[in-house]
Amino acid sequence: MNINDKIKHWAKTWQTEAIPQVSLNCVIFGFHDKQLKVVVNKIQVGKLNITVLPGGFIGQREDLTDAVERIVKESTGLEKILFKQFAVFGDANRSFEHEYSSMSPSHSKELEWFSKRFITICYLALVDFRKIELKPTQFLEAAQWLPVEKSKTLSLDHGDILASARETLLKELPYSPIASNLLPSKFTLPELQALIEAIIGRRIDRPNFRRKIITSGTIVKVGQDKSGKRRPADVYTFKFGKKTSQSGISYYAK
Amino acid sequence: MNINDKIKHWAKTWQTEAIPQVSLNCVIFGFHDKQLKVVVNKIQVGKLNITVLPGGFIGQREDLTDAVERIVKESTGLEKILFKQFAVFGDANRSFEHEYSSMSPSHSKELEWFSKRFITICYLALVDFRKIELKPTQFLEAAQWLPVEKSKTLSLDHGDILASARETLLKELPYSPIASNLLPSKFTLPELQALIEAIIGRRIDRPNFRRKIITSGTIVKVGQDKSGKRRPADVYTFKFGKKTSQSGISYYAK
DNA sequence: GCAAAAGTGTTAGTCCTACACCCATGG
């Protein structure tokens, strides 16, 4: 058998029907009330009640990044946000088979596709909680914020996906300007500290935190916040260039 | 339109034919002659001459990790190796379309599938250079080692994939026992140092390197190497538990 | 003036860098 025939045989072996389907999921983080939260969608069809991370599919001629932006916009309305691909989940038995049976006891042809085995490419996204009013998406009952601690309530393997996203966040974010994507553009140091403490899951010494973040040169003082009931805190903002893309991070300045 | 109808409409919109195909690529690193190298496959079909990273497809009911092990074994014969998923490449226009035209000027039906748009899930793998005798795989002319500096000679976007793999290696490996996967189980400190220097791309101070690696407790002295022409170097080996899986790394001890 | 939150200072310990030095071997 010559090379050409071998390659033809290879093509015949694999083909579209022999390989898994691909989907995409987004872990959209927000920060509110000293808690780190993520956007989830609740779907109720018949007696089936599931909670999932926002997700969808990739068009035949659509960039992965465009698909992410489309899906994030669907759930949050936001357009220029920070996101990063962090994992792919693809166990051999990863499918909606069980959910499909509940949704469609008569096994309708139209829904059969959902029961296929899916590999899902996962992105995490960081958004400013205050900018968002969550609305039901196309065909989903409602989008809402879920504190990250409650990852257990997610369906499928979406709890694992969230856990993996948190690990990535924890590794990549602390003390980097990425944090700014979870905060309003102007913020106080205690606010920033509370955010970072929520991400890393432990308290930080205030004096040391201040020194570290200030000497890093990533923020600038821009005023004072007189609204509080105690001593006014200094207000800072992040210093930016524009798009700082370092190793797989798409970074849009506000 | 009720939820049920909306979901049916959604399924109809997407379906198998509306989404991209998935493939898998492996960047297999080895270390030899003070150089970091990767396994590449050269294929020649007609006048077409391309150099690619080992790759393939994922079976309908095959775990991603099984697919990686299968593909690595195909090129190297090795079975229990360290590997890690590090990126997904999936531009909208990512396809073999051009190569397909050259391979099959008559546009044969059998090969058409290869010209589709592919998203590829990428893994890096670390192997002991000395354990491997590269052989031609099924339908490929030859597998061979390519020094990482020559990433420019790779076809498609495989040069970018290699670059991304190196970045990941650089971020995750230094001073960690992962390095052991690129070395024989017994090695001298100068050997280990040369490896790490090749990965991070700069020289390290010898005394400081020794201290750091020894106090880290990851290696143990097991003898001396009298084979050299100079003062004998101490021989070390890595201390292991068995499978240490930290954050997405599948780790097999030798 | 007191409690509470914001912001500043100081000190001791740790780790890293750079470099000087000593040791074992082959020729």
Added chain:
DNA sequence: CCATGGGTGTAGGACTAACACTTTTGC
């Protein structure tokens, strides 16, 4: 005995953790 590469010691600086202290506000 000397060139070469392997192995050890040490002083200075940077960074960090811990905690004592001061400032500003509302009540």
